Each structure stands twice: as C-alpha cells, then as structure tokens.
Amino acid sequence: MISGAELRLSELVKRYGGASAVDRINLDVASGEFLTLLGPSGSGKTTTLSMIAGFTEPSAGRVVCDGQEITSVPPHKRGLGMVFQNYSLFPHLTVRENVEFPLRQRGVAKAKRSEQALQALELVELRERANAKPGQLSGGQQQRVALARALVFEPRLLLMDEPFGALDRALRERLQIELRRLHKELGITVVFVTHDQEEALTLSDRIAVFNEGRIEQVGTPAELYERPETLFVARFIGESNSLQGQVTEERFQSEGGVSIPAPGAVDGPSVAIIRPERLRVLNTRVEAEECALHGRVRDVTFLGAQLRIEIDTPDGIMIVRTGTENPAPQSGDAVQLSWLPGAAAIFPHRKDARETSSSWTETLAPSTSSSQS
Numbered sequence: 001m002i003s004g005a006e007l008r009l010s011e012l013v014k015r016y017g018g019a020s021a022v023d024r025i026n027l028d029v030a031s032g033e034f035l036t037l038l039g040p041s042g043s044g045k046t047t048t049l050s051m052i053a054g055f056t057e058p059s060a061g062r063v064v065c066d067g068q069e070i071t072s073v074p075p076h077k078r079g080l081g082m083v084f085q086n087y088s089l090f091p092h093l094t095v096r097e098n099v100e101f102p103l104r105q106r107g108v109a110k111a112k113r114s115e116q117a118l119q120a121l122e123l124v125e126l127r128e129r130a131n132a133k134p135g136q137l138s139g140g141q142q143q144r145v146a147l148a149r150a151l152v153f154e155p156r157l158l159l160m161d162e163p164f165g166a167l168d169r170a171l172r173e174r175l176q177i178e179l180r181r182l183h184k185e186l187g188i189t190v191v192f193v194t195h196d197q198e199e200a201l202t203l204s205d206r207i208a209v210f211n212e213g214r215i216e217q218v219g220t221p222a223e224l225y226e227r228p229e230t231l232f233v234a235r236f237i238g239e240s241n242s243l244q245g246q247v248t249e250e251r252f253q254s255e256g257g258v259s260i261p262a263p264g265a266v267d268g269p270s271v272a273i274i275r276p277e278r279l280r281v282l283n284t285r286v287e288a289e290e291c292a293l294h295g296r297v298r299d300v301t302f303l304g305a306q307l308r309i310e311i312d313t314p315d316g317i318m319i320v321r322t323g324t325e326n327p328a329p330q331s332g333d334a335v336q337l338s339w340l341p342g343a344a345a346i347f348p349h350r351k352d353a354r355e356t357s358s359s360w361t362e363t364l365a366p367s368t369s370s371s372q373s
C-alpha cells in the first residue's frame with residue numbers, strides 16, 4: 001500500500017484577463033481520499049487540476065502537498081500520476097513501452113523498467129496485451145494503459161481529468177468499478193474531475209461542487225444529496241423537482257398555489273426543491289393533506305423495481321419515483337401529490353449570476369447530462 005499524499009489548496013485564484021477562471025478556492029484532500037471536482041463545463045475544474053499538476057501558474061494562493069508548498073515547483077518534479085480524457089499513448093510504441101515511458105524518463109534500468117511495467121499492466125488486467133500496439137486495443141483498454149502508465153512509478157497522488165468522458169456508458173461503468181478497486185488496493189490519493197454527477201456519486205469519498213470558479217459545497221455523496229446548502233447543489237446532485245414561489249412569514253407559497261411551512265426561511269423569491277422519491281401519488285378521493293399538489297399523470301415508466309411518473313401540475317412537470325407495489329396510475333389520471341413538510345428544502349432565489357437559468361437546464365436532466373461529451 002502507498003501512503004497517499006495530503007493536499008491543501010488555499011485561496012487559489014486563476015485569472016485570465018479580467019475574468020477569474022478559479023476564484024479563491026480552499027480545499028483539503030486527506031491522504032488516501034478519492035475526491036472529485038464536479039461541476040458544469042467552464043466552472044474551473046480543469047484549471048484547478050492543472051494548478052495542482054503545475055501546468056498552470058496560479059494568479060494567487062498556494063498549493064501545499066504533505067505540508068510542503070509546491071506552488072512554483074515544475075510539474076515533472078511533483079511526482080504526480082495523470083490521466084486525461086484522450087489517452088495520449090504513443091502509437092508507434094507497444095503497450096509495455098508506453099507504460100515504461102515515465103520510468104525511462106526517470107532513468108530506471110531496462111530490466112527493472114520492464115518488470116514494473118508488467119506489474120502495472122497486471123493491475124489494470126492488461127498484462128497479456130503488453131506487446132500489442134495501442135491501435136489494436138479498444139478505447140477502454142487504451143484508457144487502462146494510460147492508467148497503468150500513470151501508476152507505474154507509484155505516485156502518491158493521481159490526477160484524472162474526465163478520463164472516461166470519451167467512452168460509452170457500459171464501458172465507463174466497468175472502468176469506474178475497476179478504478180474504485182484500484183484506489184482501495186493502492187491507498188493512493190485521487191483527485192478526479194468530471195461533469196457527470198452520477199460518476200461523481202459512484203466513485204467519490206467526497207465531492208467538491210464547482211460553479212463559476214468557486215466551490216459551492218464539499219461533502220460526501222450522501223451529504224450533498226440529503227443536505228444541499230445551496231440551490232445550485234440541490235439541482236446539480238441527483239434528480240429534483242423545483243417549485244418557484246415566494247416566502248412570507250415562514251411559509252412558502254408556490255406559483256401554482258401550494259403552501260409549505262418554511263421555518264427559518266427568509267422572505268422573498270424562493271425555490272422549493274423536492275426529491276422524486278419523497279413524493280407520494282394519491283388518488284383524488286383521499287382527503288388532501290397540507291402539502292399537496294393536484295395534477296394529471298403525463299407518463300409512467302417502469303424502471304425494474306421502480307416507477308418513474310411524470311405529472312403535469314400548476315407548478316410544472318413533477319417527477320415521482322416510487323415502488324411498484326401499489327397499482328400504478330395511468331396516463332391521464334387525475335391525482336394528488338403529497339409529501340411530508342420536511343421533504344421540501346427551501347432556498348432563496350438569488351437573482352445573481354450564480355443561479356441563473358443555465359444551471360437550471362443543465363441540472364434538470366441528470367440522466368442525459370451523463371451521456372454527453
């Protein structure tokens with residue numbers, strides 16, 4: 001087992017012209033942790049990773065690794081492993097020679113190089129393809145070679161920027177499982193970048209959610225899902241329903257006419273977020289509860305053990321996820337949606353740039369966003 005590096009970013013800034021690509025980021029990564037930088041395109045993830053790697057010079061702030069400041073240390077002296085979206089293997093070299101390359105740069109003797117390269121290929125289960133050329137391998141296999149090459153000199157910190165972004169879904173899921181196994185086995189610290197929230201939830205010990213060059217929240221997948229601190233995080237992590245409305249005297253009133261208790265909420269334009277699995281579908285004969293919304297079933301999808309139901313309401317389309325034990329409603333049925341008062345999280349709807357409608361569309365369809373790029 002490697003003892004993974006400890007990383008600290010403090011007040012890290014990168015400006016291009018007048019604009020801040022990364023704006024005063026603070027982040028601690030523990031030894032052996034798998035931490036993911038998650039956010040939409042352009043939110044500053046790659047820039048941050050590149051400052052950790054040493055390819056991009058920060059405008060301000062510090063990068064500290066195991067207590068040593070490395071802000072101005074050149075990349076090749078940082079001893080990091082790196083994997084990017086395009087595998088960048090040398091096409092004319094064999095798989096084994098590609099993996100040996102970083103060892104050759106470090107002046108490791110030939111016999112030792114070959115042995116270590118084969119061990120690294122063993123880790124990614126590609127030892128038997130050592131003599132193939134990259135062009136003879138599938139995309140997923142090439143990415144595993146890139147991973148072996150990043151791991152061959154036993155770095156204590158591995159940086160990965162959308163490494164599975166170019167692969168199809170099934171392959172991506174297989175490599176995610178493999179990467180989790182490797183991370184557990186090796187004890188290495190990993191900083192992983194993705195725009196795909198499902199991938200982040202699957203892989204990470206903790207996730208830092210990026211928005212416009214800042215970190216909105218850092219937490220475990222469960223913390224981010226169950227206790228989002230901002231509207232942006234609530235919308236970006238997991239599927240959610242949003243009701244637009246207004247808070248007055250600790251009650252939220254939606255545009256469609258639902259009233260929800262909002263203890264502690266500040267008066268003003270607000271958004272209520274409800275997770276699809278916290279909604280119940282009732283028929284209209286049941287006596288309406290306090291938190292209830294009337295609507296009409298638009299679509300019902302069977303997802304194995306679950307149903308996903310879309311309902312047209314005065315507050316827009318609401319998504320419900322529920323078990324299949326009850327008789328399923330049919331398209332066109334008039335229904336009520338109900339939920340427990342604590343199931344709705346109320347956020348102020350700030351009119352500043354950080355919560356504009358662009359983050360809205362990006363996060364409303366988490367399942368499609370993961371199949372992009």
Ligand code: ADP
Pocket residue numbers: 016020021039040041042043044045046047048
């Ligand atoms: P992400 O990886 O989250 O998609 P990036 O870190 O690549 O985001 O980019 C963050 C912002 O910084 C974007 O607005 C991008 O256009 C800008 N940016 C990144 N690199 C450069 C550069 N070399 N010159 C100018 N602007 C840049």
Ligand code: MG
Pocket residue numbers: 045046047
């Ligand atoms: Mg990027």
